[in-house]
Amino acid sequence: MTEERLTRRLVVRLLALAVAMFCFGVFVLPPFYDAMCQAFGINGKTASAYEGSQTVNEKREVRVQFLATNAADMVWEFRAQADELEVHPGASNEMVFVAYNPTDQPMTAQAVPSVSPSRAAAYFHKTECFCFTQQVLQPGERIKMPVRFIVDRDLPADVRHLTLAYTLFDITASKPPVAQATLTRAAP
CATH class of the missing domain: 2.60.370.10 (Ctag/Cox11)
Structure with missing residues (x-):
């Protein structure tokens, strides 16, 4: 193989690796992080903005x-x-x-x-x-x-x-x- 062809092949592989790392970071890592936090009981995220109104439970503290x-x-x-x-x-x-x-x-x-x-x-x-x-x-x-x-x-x-x-x-x-x-x- 020629050096030019080897270089082109290396560039394609590096680009594929970069795309794979991006996809992992965007699509795989966040759900994995949430699952780990839930499994170990750390970094509990609060509920999203609360719009409802509730009656107060005076019997419970x-x-x-x-x-x-x-x-x-x-x-x-x-x-x-x-x-x-x-x-x-x-x-x-x-x-x-x-x-x-x-x-x-x-x-x-x-x-x-x-x-x-x-x-x-x-x-x-x-x-x-x-x-x-x-x-x-x-x-x-x-x-x-x-x-x-x-x-x-x-x-x-x-x-x-x-x-x-x-x-x-x-x-x-x-x-x-x-x-x-x-x-x-x-x-x-």
């Missing part, structure tokens, strides 16, 4: 615990105002998380939620959450960030405790914040 952690490179102070709440399924609830940027630079952060046990995550409906948007804090700024949620009345009866955990990631490098001075507008 569910304890919801709140955890706030920082990713390895995040320097903000981040915590929930309370460690837990006792809630009635079907009732609207709120917990406030507090974030503080102790640095001398503006920073952008993104919170990633997780609910455990993972089988109960589909029954946890966030109606408003700071995790839906990126948070920008100026140097020394402290903000209160509410999360409003409903624990579904159809939560399995044996589930009496849920944990809503947030991990806060520094995404300043990929989404640089706008400094506060540039936000002021000139008077007309």
Whole structure:
């Protein structure tokens, strides 16, 4: 075989490999990841946007615990105002998380939620959450960030405790914040 033909053959094989890797990443990996998370009870994803209204089950209480952690490179102070709440399924609830940027630079952060046990995550409906948007804090700024949620009345009866955990990631490098001075507008 000629060198040109060998080169062409190598390029075709490399392109086929690239297409196969793309297909694996798009079509195979996400369901595999979801199955692994469900099997090991990690990274419980909450139910999608909740549109319904439910009657409140006053006879049942569910304890919801709140955890706030920082990713390895995040320097903000981040915590929930309370460690837990006792809630009635079907009732609207709120917990406030507090974030503080102790640095001398503006920073952008993104919170990633997780609910455990993972089988109960589909029954946890966030109606408003700071995790839906990126948070920008100026140097020394402290903000209160509410999360409003409903624990579904159809939560399995044996589930009496849920944990809503947030991990806060520094995404300043990929989404640089706008400094506060540039936000002021000139008077007309």
